[in-house]
Amino acid sequence: MPEKFTVLADRFSCHAVPIIPAAAGASAGAVSDTLARPLQDLRISLTDRCNFRCVYCMPKELFHQDYAFLPRGALLNFEEITRIARIFVACGVRKIRLTGGEPLLRKHLENLIEMLAQLKTPDGSDLDLALTTNGSLLARKAQSLRDAGLKRITVSLDSLDDATFRRVNGADFPVAQVLHGLDVAHAAGFGPIKLNMVVKRGMNDQEIVPMARHFKGTPFILRFIEYMDAGSSNDWKMEDVIPSSEVVRRVAAHMPLEAIEPNHPGETAERWRYLDGGGEIGVVSSVTQSFCRDCIRARLSTEGVLYTCLFATSGHDLRALMRSGKTDGEISAAVAHVWRERADRYSELRSTKTAPAATDRKIEMSYIGG
Ligand code: SAM
Ligand code: SF4
Ligand code: SF4
Numbered sequence: 032m033p034e035k036f037t038v039l040a041d042r043f044s045c046h047a048v049p050i051i052p053a054a055a056g057a058s059a060g061a062v063s064d065t066l067a068r069p070l071q072d073l074r075i076s077l078t079d080r081c082n083f084r085c086v087y088c089m090p091k092e093l094f095h096q097d098y099a100f101l102p103r104g105a106l107l108n109f110e111e112i113t114r115i116a117r118i119f120v121a122c123g124v125r126k127i128r129l130t131g132g133e134p135l136l137r138k139h140l141e142n143l144i145e146m147l148a149q150l151k152t153p154d155g156s157d158l159d160l161a162l163t164t165n166g167s168l169l170a171r172k173a174q175s176l177r178d179a180g181l182k183r184i185t186v187s188l189d190s191l192d193d194a195t196f197r198r199v200n201g202a203d204f205p206v207a208q209v210l211h212g213l214d215v216a217h218a219a220g221f222g223p224i225k226l227n228m229v230v231k232r233g234m235n236d237q238e239i240v241p242m243a244r245h246f247k248g249t250p251f252i253l254r255f256i257e258y259m260d261a262g263s264s265n266d267w268k269m270e271d272v273i274p275s276s277e278v279v280r281r282v283a284a285h286m287p288l289e290a291i292e293p294n295h296p297g298e299t300a301e302r303w304r305y306l307d308g309g310g311e312i313g314v315v316s317s318v319t320q321s322f323c324r325d326c327i328r329a330r331l332s333t334e335g336v337l338y339t340c341l342f343a344t345s346g347h348d349l350r351a352l353m354r355s356g357k358t359d360g361e362i363s364a365a366v367a368h369v370w371r372e373r374a375d376r377y378s379e380l381r382s383t384k385t386a387p388a389a390t391d392r393k394i395e396m397s398y399i400g401g
Contacts, residue, residue, distance in 0.1 A: 046336045046346040049365040051357065060153075061123035062366075064339075064373035070366075072328040073124045075112060076400030077140070078132040079333045083165050084201030085189075086265070087231055089397050091201045093264045105334045109139075111353055113146045115331060116158075118363045122370070124329075125152055126159040128185075130400035132333065135168040141179040148180025161185065163227070167204055169212030173219040184216060185225040190238045191245055199235055213251065223252050225313075230278060231258040232271045239273075243282045247309040254300050254313035260381070261341060262395035275314035279303060282312065297325030321378030329370070330399050337366065340375035342393055 063069045079101050084091035107115070116127055127147060134140065150158050161183040162176070169186065176184075188209060190196040196206035216224055226246065230236055239255065246253045255278045260267040282288060288303040291311065299322055300313030316322075330338040335350030347369050352362050 046348045048351045049337075049347040049349070049369050051352075051361045051365045052368050054364070060121070062370045064370050066324070066374065066376070068325070068327050068373075070119070070123045070327065070329060070370045072126045072128075073116070073119045074128045074130050074328060074330045074400045075116070076131050076331065076333045076398065077112075077129055077134040077137040077143075078106070079395075079398045080136055081131060081133040081165070081397055082136060082167060082202060083133065083204060085165075085229075086199055086201055086234065087229055087258055088262070088265065089201070089395075090264055094397075101334055107331075107333070107335045107350060109143045109146060111335065111350070112143060113150070114353065114359070115335065115349060115362075116147055117150055118359055118366060119329070120150055120152060120158065121359075121363055122366055124158075125156070126161070128400075129160075129162040132397050132400075133165055133167070134162055135164050135172050140172070141175045144176060144179035144181050157182075159183070163187065165200070166209035166212045170208065170215045173212065173216040173221065177216075177219040177221060181221075183225075184221050185227055186213060186216070187227045187229070188213075188242075189228050190235045191241055192238060195235055195238060217250055222250050224250065226251050226253045227256050227315075228253060229256045229258055230273045232273050234258075234271075236273050239278055239281050240285055243286060243312060247286060247305060249310070252311060252313060254315055256315045257318040259317050259341075261393065262397075263393050264395060269318075272318050274319040275301065275316040276319070278314055288312070297322070297327060317378065318381075321376070321381070323376035323379045326375070332394070332399050337369060338394060338399055339369065339373045340377055341396075341399065342377035343375065343399075344393060346394070 061069060081089055083089070084094055137143070144160070147158065147160055152158065160181060162181055163185045164187070166186040166188065186209070189199045191206060193206050197203045213224065228242055230239060242253055255275060257275060258267070258272050279288060286309070287306040289306055291302045291304045293302060300315050302311055302313055304311045330341065331349070332338065332346065335348065335353065336346035337349050338346040349362060349366070352365060
């Protein structure tokens with residue numbers, strides 16, 4: 032079978048329509064899972080498409096020109112996304128991050144931001160509304176996103192060296208355009224803007240110190256992310272992971288650092304401050320130090336499938352509930368039921384070597400949203 036059909040078959044066979052419990056109807060309210068983790072954070076993937084082909088996420092050998100991306104009608108429309116977001120907010124979600132694929136490829140994104148920015152938590156507060164982007168279209172879009180009500184952005188940036196950047200993004204995209212986008216976003220009022228650098232041994236680890244040096248003392252907060260075994264297409268190997276402890280050692284050898292307290296309990300990034308007052312960096316040790324114990328995050332795929340873990344092999348089809356005429360009360364009861372049953376802790380199990388076998392197909396980052 033040609034590759035594109037194999038991938039599609041995997042993608043469509045891995046989710047089921049969730050059960051609506053008998054007592055559906057009443058507003059769900061805050062909900063916690065089997066490990067007492069509340070549902071507070073939702074990532075929504077707006078598209079499975081991307082104009083980059085990062086070697087660790089959508090390698091171009093697999094995501095080639097014949098690759099079958101989702102058809103337009105499969106995507107949730109803006110009304111559906113806003114409806115689902117409202118339902119999750121009623122279940123306790125306070126923070127929504129828009130992602131993908133590349134979310135800035137989604138047409139009229141500003142209209143969706145405007146709709147989401149109007150949602151309020153049950154205590155009347157604004158949602159913490161954020162977006163993760165590869166930055167390629169930021170110079171063009173930053174001001175309109177800000178005007179529409181977007182609060183925060185995170186930009187992925189894996190190298191300052193143009194040749195390395197072009198190679199890693201797999202699309203020969205120049206780094207200067209992303210750096211220009213950062214300046215435009217800063218001028219538009221976003222800040223502090225976080226920068227995510229995925230570090231992979233032999234791919235860009237020579238860029239750790241130059242990146243730290245470049246962004247030290249600027250309004251941008253650089254975070255080093257351990258290369259993860261997400262998805263099934265990046266041929267992940269443990270030897271390719273540079274542990275955060277080594278990243279901190281390498282930076283501190285040139286620019287001394289001290290550890291500082293997290294901004295809030297359960298923060299995924301560990302924070303380090305330059306001793307000379309030049310700001311801070313973060314490290315996200317997704318592989319070497321699991322943070323499953325504090326994981327309060329759900330993910331919604333581009334086609335409305337709910338995943339309760341980045342490493343899930345199956346999800347729950349909320350689009351089917353919406354498109355079959357279920358009420359908000361019924362859908363929120365189904366979401367609450369899924370979350371109450373949740374027991375995911377893949378990273379913890381990975382470190383004890385009891386994680387699902389490599390033959391279990393995991394969901395791609397570009398589809399589920401990183
Ligand atoms: N396209 C946008 C971007 O790149 O920022 C948003 C989607 S991307 C899937 C979200 C984040 O996941 C990015 O910061 C990316 O670097 C990260 N990511 C993708 N694959 C990864 C992997 N195997 N390990 C660690 N991080 C990864
Ligand atoms: Fe695209 Fe982001 Fe994946 Fe890179 S990490 S291929 S920019 S979705
Ligand atoms: Fe959360 Fe799953 Fe990651 Fe653990 S492995 S932190 S449960 S997404």
